[in-house]
Amino acid sequence: MDPVIIVGAGPVGLTLALALARQEVPSVVLDEGPGKDEQRLARTAVLREDTAALIGRLTGFPVAETGFRWAGWRSMRRKQVMREITFGEDDPTLLHLPQHVLTAALREAIGAERLVRVAVDSRLDSLEQEPAGVTAHTRGPKGTWWRGSYLVGCDGPRSTVRKLQDIRFPGRTAVERHAVAALRTELPWPGEALLHRTPPWRTSGPPVSEVTARPLADDVWRMDWLLPPGKDLVTPDLLVARVRETLAGWSGGTTPPYELLDTGVHTVHHRLARRWRAGRVFLAGDSAHLLGALGTQGLDEGLRDADNLAWKLALAWHHGPHEALLDSYQVERRAIVAARLRAADQALPLLRGGGLRSAVPGAARGHDALLTDGHLGRGPLGAPGAYADSPLAPPYAESAVEVDTAPGAAIADVWVTAEDGSSVALRDRLGRGALLVLLIAPGTVVWDRKHWVTAGIMPRLAAAVTALPHRAELLVAESYPGAAAHTVLLIRPDGHLVTAFGGVRPADLYEAAEAALGGPRTTAEAPAGKS
Template identity: 85%
Template sequence: MPPSLDASTGNGLHTFCDRAPCPNLLFTHVFRHCAAGRGHRVVDPVIIVGAGPVGLTLALALARQDVPSVVLDEGPGKDESRLARTAVLHEDTAALMARLTGVPVTELGVHWAGWRSMRRKQVMREVDFEEAGDAPLHLAQHVLTGALRTALAEERLVKLITDSRLDTIEQEPSGVTAHTRGSKGTWWRGSYLVGCDGTRSTVRKLQDIRFPGRTAVERHAVAALRTELPWEDRALLHRMPPWRTSGPSAGEITARPLPEGVWRLDWLLPPGKDLVTPELLVARVRETLAGWTGGSTPPYELLDTGVHTVHHRLARRWRADRVFLAGDAAHCLGALGTQGLDEGLRDADNLAWKLALAWHHGPHEALLDSYQAERRAIVAGRLRAADQALPLLRGGGGLRSVVPGSARGHDGLLTDGHLGRGPLGAPGAYADSPLAPRHLEGEVPVDTPPGAPVADVRVTAEDGSFVRLRERLGRGALLVLLVAPGTGVWERKHWVTAGIMPRLAAAVTALPHSAELLVAEEYPGAAPHTVLLVRPDGHLVTALSGVRPADLYSAAETALGGPAAKTEANAGAGSR
């Protein structure tokens, strides 16, 4: 039942669903009032369980699309400073963080200047990112979470509730009810609920979703320390170092720079449950630093230590009606240098625009189903690639005995994982997505395959400003990009009404969803007058030769999940 409101004080004096008092409904009422005032459908907020990087990213991404959310944080709302707990973000996810937090990524972490991989004393591969570009960003996870929390504090459409542990989820056709216990335990009402609550996800367990996979695929001893190494701001992968190790042999060491002269060092541990004692870890630090500097151990300050255990698991389902899973609640990966947080942030980016469209316009089952179809397929492929490579790289038999390979080839696989390339690390393309259009007569190839993330070219926006393409993402609108050489040297007013622009503008206006028309002088592999249709999360829908209104409309409709079913249930879902 809707809340009653005291007209004189504005305080909520109400019951919730005829079951229990619900103090949080005043917050829901505020959201409803804001939505109604802006002409939006009256819908309950999205409930996000978990206030780690993935949950906070999803809340911010929804707020940028005018969707309110409640974030239920089991903890006190603060994150422990742990320099031994870091993340590597690649170009697309680093750009997402900069867009949502408003903080330049260089203030969050360090872009690697280069990458070097060694085997014994031999340099196997070097990458100079000043020439190659696409430098990974390495940062402490608590720094990332802090930046997200700071941005979230400015968002009136997001409410962060601390000390709230979920214990009940109830679903019905029009929404979700969740109960939390703790000092602020109460009932919460939402339109959808997303579990971003980690590997031991309560949401996943309450929905009885299986989480099969492998435990302790890899274990690493980790140390964060401040010291000077012979290579500034360059990451290093050293396999089979020539010096003798203390205790069990550490066959692989990774060094990755952080701001202010801090480094994270990882030693791959042999299989088993051997404890990593402080004495053994200090011995590894001293021995490794001495080996890299060619003499005695240089001065260093040990700041943090830990053991990082990698599991490989994949939830059977990522959607159960109005409940979704994202991040570590849906998948665990991280062997061979791959980054689970990267994939979790991509989960949030993929899900946000689909939930936003459903929140504003009513449920669209095909669009919401596509979240699992797209993201689970990508992560499953990543896990398969890692599981196939592990026996080859770790000497466990299997593939190693039947597949020819060289040390350089093995190094290439590891480099792919660490640098976010190839099947182990590259951002996935949704080529087989149910949202991918088929058989468009005017489709032409460009260097970006359909379903892959678009290149970040400079574009002219509708207001005449010059911006990067990625800056226009995440607003809930489709992007239509015209490749028109020469437009960059003229003011927009001189060409906006010339040539094919009026016809293209009319086609964009007629699309089944709001879209922004952008113009670029060039795009990799695209001929002049190519028209690209881009999803709100930056993945290419299609590229067309010239203005083809019918193809453009058909592609846009498919990218939105096809024609929405106009049923009574859809029309009323989530509303009051």
């Protein structure tokens, strides 16, 4: 069977290629560039804990060690500290790293992957669909035709794939603009990220309404200044003045030594493609959505697109197309991003408008809390969404029970015992194309596997897992947040909870697994088999 064609060799496209390869699906990545990425310290990515784990799992690269985990967060307004947060094991922080470091790790992993081919200097200029596949043409020094089973556009805001499929991309342009600088210096709060609203200094240019400082490794900081509305140029002199006055304001009036490493202007757009699927063509990442105001990180959402789509494409590639399953990608992911965009668009007038609303007692503190949650991946502006209304949700079952993870949400990471007796993190078993069935069985850790695997409810559960409509892996955990003993959790290949049952219910487990795979196939979708 033909490989999946991935258009675009940014982090989202490369992540998708690796995720497909882990599930034995070949792909061709069409890279319009030379295969190298410009090193820009002013262009960084903020990843949530589970997204960072996804990258580490796919690349084998110690991404958590290369990036920087913030020690804390402080929010200031004028001269007053509004909020301070210290991160720890019970309150994990985000991972902040330069985007070129992330891309380099993905490229290195792909270089050793036999199922991924990267075609450099290959710019897509046309594509055609037929019932059995997709044909794409690229121009460049090695312009040629490519044949694929599916095609995924990960080619950014000006996506050629989206335009060739005539998919509208409505939204708002230049919602916000930020001047950005990466510099090496020492600040009074080492390792802590900072949001400072309406700082009290003004020595040059228009007043600064908001500045953010986010630490990176090696004493490097990314700093962002919210620019006033308009299209005024950010000159080098103005940016240097911003740097000096900001550092002086935070350091008691004297500018500390600093090394300016990189600068730029970050313009935030809010756009959402009308469709994310057109037959055998899909959109992911910036080609499908643009968001980034109030701390929301578009790249993190793009990586979630890739994770969601990979296992569904892999199932279709190995067993023939299942339309309901493939359609669920657009339904699930588009709803999450649309909700985040709505939340940001509703909050922006409150946070940036000022006027009477800003004078209401307590309004400033509430606005700071809202902004902080957005920057830290929490609340309506930042928390990762759950697929609560997914078409893959199982029907109601009386045996279903509640745990601390809601159906459709990403699972918590706990230590589990795998079928081979090894003890691993639950997230390490994701992304292999298999459903996961997790039994909560306190006390098993003190027994040898050969004793408990044949005791109690284990034989019955093992038989039920073997009979499921798709390959599944049986795991055992000592505990799971909010789960009682003998609770059975059914987990999707991308780590989202399908449902939980109180005990072993083979019929209910089978029905939930079938729903998670898109429901029964129709006659027209009979499995085609792997070739």
